[in-house]
Amino acid sequence: MQELPNHIIDTLLKKLHGTSTKADDKLIADWMSNHPADQDHIHQFLDTWKQTDEWAAENTFDTTFAWSKVNDRITLNNEFANNTSNKTFRMRPLLKLIAAAAIVSFIFSGWWLFNKSRPAFNTITATADQHLTLSDGTKVWLRKGASISFPKEFTDNKRKIQLSGEAFFDVKTVADQPFLIETKKGLITVLGTSFLVNAGAKGERVAVVTGKIRFADRNDPQKSCILSAHEEALFSGETFDKKTFTGTNLQWQEEELSFGGIRLKEIVESLTIYYSTAVKIDSTQESGIGEIAITASFNKESLIQVVDELTKLTGLHYRQKQDTIILY
DSSP: OOOOOHHHHHHHHHHHTTOOOHHHHHHHHHHHHHOGGGHHHHHHHHHHHHHHHHHHHHHTOOHHHHHHHHHHHHHHHHHHHHHHOSSOOOOOHHHHHHHHHHHHHHHHHHHHHHHHTSOOEEEEEOSSOEEEEOTTSOEEEEOTTOEEEEESSOOSSSEEEEEEEEEEEEOOOOTTOOEEEEOSSEEEEESSOEEEEEEOSSOEEEEEEESEEEEEESSOTTSEEEEETTEEEEEOSSOEEEEEOOSSTTOGGGTEEEEEEEEHHHHHHHHHHHHTSEEEEOTTSOGGGGGOEEEEEEESOOHHHHHHHHHHHHSOOEEEETTEEEEO
16 A cells, blocks of 8 residues: 555645635545545544544534644654655554544543533423422422423532423522522522522513512523512513512412412412413403402312312302313
8 A cells, every 4th residue: 555645645634624625525536536445544534533523513622722732743743754854754544543543532531521520410300299409408399390400519609500390499598609590581590589480481480489589581681670579570581570479379389279368360370370270260250350359278189179169269150161260
């Protein structure tokens, strides 16, 4: 097998750097067709380089830096050969394979160190209502179907997690280490409080039981609102609809719904969230029906049982239309 000509070596390096033209590619193809003995070596080298590029892309590692290290070594060998011999230095296929292997080794080592320095994450999707405690002592109650991603240990200057679905948080206060919840649309920042987050597909709702939080647009953090105890906001992706609420009916994680003098229109909103089933008051009814104050407690009852009890307390009736329960 003969040595590769300098112009072929130069053209191959241009191809590896992504600067080759169609004419360069044709030159390589024509040369390979006329020199079948070297085809396997060239293909192996190109495939090895391609594989290292794919690894680097998947792990956001600096391949340019990696190549520069190997290229420096090749240049050094080139200079050494020029200083010790009058022969023109040619990079043989074996040397090229060694260079490619060095790149693979260098990038893999960097990838291992890069990922080793990143905190390990857990991702949990609740198949039923589920309670967990994070490493900082924060308590989380996940509703069925909710998904949460969080580091095994909070090592940064902020405690950041990701959430989809509905969850109730009782955040442990940690000085100088704010707690951040990232959802599809929003970003919630808090130092220590308890609150409900419902990160649904149509809109996101945050309701604060104790303390204070900042509820912001994830894509435009300047667009935000501050929520204190007994305040809630619904974020559609455009605006924040902020209002107050009463009672402790948000604490579904205790498996109990408690209403103390709560208006019926607020109760049906809570039932819709708690049971993930729409509950409404018939729009043809008098507006005063929604203002009826109700005091009642429910523990692990089904939605039908709760609605049946409400009709007895109010003298109303109910009907079910597809996936919606309507009081009338």
